Amino acid sequence: METNMKKNTIDIGVKLGTLLFIITALVYVIDVKLFTNPYLMLAFMLPTLIFSIYSVISARKIQNQVISFKEAFISYFLCVAIGYFIATIGNIVLFKIIDPSAADLIHEEIMLFSKTMMENFNTPSDIINETMNEMQNNHSFSYKAIFQNYANALLRNAIFGLIVAGILKKS
Numbered sequence: 145m146e147t148n149m150k151k152n153t154i155d156i157g158v159k160l161g162t163l164l165f166i167i168t169a170l171v172y173v174i175d176v177k178l179f180t181n182p183y184l185m186l187a188f189m190l191p192t193l194i195f196s197i198y199s200v201i202s203a204r205k206i207q208n209q210v211i212s213f214k215e216a217f218i219s220y221f222l223c224v225a226i227g228y229f230i231a232t233i234g235n236i237v238l239f240k241i242i243d244p245s246a247a248d249l250i251h252e253e254i255m256l257f258s259k260t261m262m263e264n265f266n267t268p269s270d271i272i273n274e275t276m277n278e279m280q281n282n283h284s285f286s287y288k289a290i291f292q293n294y295a296n297a298l299l300r301n302a303i304f305g306l307i308v309a310g311i312l313k314k315s
Contacts, residue, residue, distance in 0.1 A: 149215070152203060153199050154222065157199070157226025164228070164230070165231050171187075176246045179250045193304065196223045197312075199220060216309035221302060232291070240287070240290075247283070251284040259275075
């Protein structure tokens with residue numbers, strides 16, 4: 145990738161990460177229990193998709209409308225990787241350093257939500273108990289869980305990136 149394309153992609157990724165952290169901070173300020181809302185995931189996925197597609201389109205403009213599949217994918221994925229990395233660092237600062245008790249509250253809410261969902265699906269009580277014990281031992285905001293979430297977000301977005309790169313490439 146050309147240097148200008150990389151700089152542009154990195155710039156868009158930094159803006160994405162800043163926006164994702166602002167969304168996290170706003171949800172934190174409004175009500176930490178909102179973190180258990182499954183629709184909140186859309187508040188992270190939609191801007192990510194918009195910014196990363198914009199990154200590919202912008203890279204294509206820099207290249208005079210000619211971009212290979214590889215360059216399109218790298219532009220998409222680099223934007224997402226940087227954005228989610230900044231958001232992940234923000235989560236570590238917010239929930240591991242500034243307010244670990246909020247992380248504990250969110251973890252408890254996630255456990256309650258999970259238990260309710262399993263009960264609604266008529267899951268046997270022994271499986272529910274086993275799952276709750278496992279969740280109790282594996283905190284949602286442990287460093288391991290935070291970086292697993294980062295890796296999962298990258299994997300999810302790699303799939304979207306392949307699709308977007310295939311659609312927006314132009315040789």
